[in-house]
Amino acid sequence: MATYTIPVAVGVLVGVAARLYMLRTDYRQYPTYPHGRIIHIALGVIASLVGAVVIPSILKPDWTAVTFLGLAAQQFREVRNMERNMLQQLDAMELVPRGVSYIEGIAQVFEGRNYLVMFTSLVVTFVAIQASIWWALVAGIVMLFINGRLMSGKLLGQIADVQEGKIGIDGHNLYVDDIYIMNIGLRADQDVILKHGVGVVITPKSAGSLVTIANLGQRQAILHDVSSIHGVYRDSGEPALVPLAKRNMQNGQLGVFLLPEEKDKSKVLTTVRYVPVLDSAVRLPRKANANQQTKGAR
Numbered sequence: 001m002a003t004y005t006i007p008v009a010v011g012v013l014v015g016v017a018a019r020l021y022m023l024r025t026d027y028r029q030y031p032t033y034p035h036g037r038i039i040h041i042a043l044g045v046i047a048s049l050v051g052a053v054v055i056p057s058i059l060k061p062d063w064t065a066v067t068f069l070g071l072a073a074q075q076f077r078e079v080r081n082m083e084r085n086m087l088q089q090l091d092a093m094e095l096v097p098r099g100v101s102y103i104e105g106i107a108q109v110f111e112g113r114n115y116l117v118m119f120t121s122l123v124v125t126f127v128a129i130q131a132s133i134w135w136a137l138v139a140g141i142v143m144l145f146i147n148g149r150l151m152s153g154k155l156l157g158q159i160a161d162v163q164e165g166k167i168g169i170d171g172h173n174l175y176v177d178d179i180y181i182m183n184i185g186l187r188a189d190q191d192v193i194l195k196h197g198v199g200v201v202i203t204p205k206s207a208g209s210l211v212t213i214a215n216l217g218q219r220q221a222i223l224h225d226v227s228s229i230h231g232v233y234r235d236s237g238e239p240a241l242v243p244l245a246k247r248n249m250q251n252g253q254l255g256v257f258l259l260p261e262e263k264d265k266s267k268v269l270t271t272v273r274y275v276p277v278l279d280s281a282v283r284l285p286r287k288a289n290a291n292q293q294t295k296g297a298r
Contacts, residue, residue, distance in 0.1 A: 011052030013048075014121065014124045015118070017140070019113065021148070047076070047117040052121040052125045054122050054125075076115065080108065099220030101216075102217060102278060104280060160204050162273045164201070164265055167194065176255035179254075193240075197257060198259075198263060204254075212277060223256070230267065231261025
């Protein structure tokens with residue numbers, strides 16, 4: 001195994017570099033800095049070590065070492081459970097929570113990135129053994145590019161049109177354009193909403209995106225992201241001052257009522273367009289057999 005020391009070391013280094021590249025602390029403030037980042041970097045080192053020793057273990061051969069892959073996969077599944085449980089507990093302290101779907105998406109991403117690190121180390125180590133260290137570095141750069149593509153998903157602005165909606169109150173009913181949001185009883189709350197409220201209308205571009213933006217988890221992600229970036233003009237125990245999103249049942253549009261601390265409408269619209277599309281909210285109704293058969297009949 002001594003002949004594989006340098007290839008394994010290169011694989012581990014590139015794998016750790018890939019994990020550092022994929023580790024982002026953004027407006028969601030997760031993973032936290034520095035302790036949350038240390039945890040994920042340590043897991044990235046473990047994943048890169050496991051991936052780097054796979055090829056030497058097969059070439060030796062040492063099949064016992066390969067069984068550690070299954071153990072590592074089990075550990076990374078536990079990481080997903082840990083992330084989920086921790087974020088669910090933290091979510092109870094948010095004025096505008098992330099929601100179950102958003103949390104599950106974050107936990108799934110962190111598990112998946114460990115597998116990407118493992119695969120990166122495996123590929124780099126294999127190239128280093130079969131070719132040379134320089135080709136291994138080239139392979140590492142290619143894998144970093146691939147990882148960057150895989151870690152980026154769709155944004156809301158790609159599947160729907162986002163426009164400003166007019167906040168209006170008719171009697172005690174709050175509307176964004178013609179979409180009913182909720183009942184506001186107190187005059188003081190109505191004044192706060194008219195002063196600080198921002199309305200957004202989201203129009204789906206396809207049948208699939210119509211179902212996606214109707215998903216309750218996707219709606220909550222919109223409310224949370226805007227509130228995280230621009231703040232929210234409310235405190236606990238104020239049920240009337242809660243950002244909400246409601247559907248127009250006639251055309252599938254989504255009316256979003258927001259109370260940003262920073263009332264800059266153009267920035268709010270930009271933030272909504274950059275909300276990630278949750279994996280759990282994606283639907284492909286046109287791919288269903290029933291729709292395919294109907295299309296064929298035409």
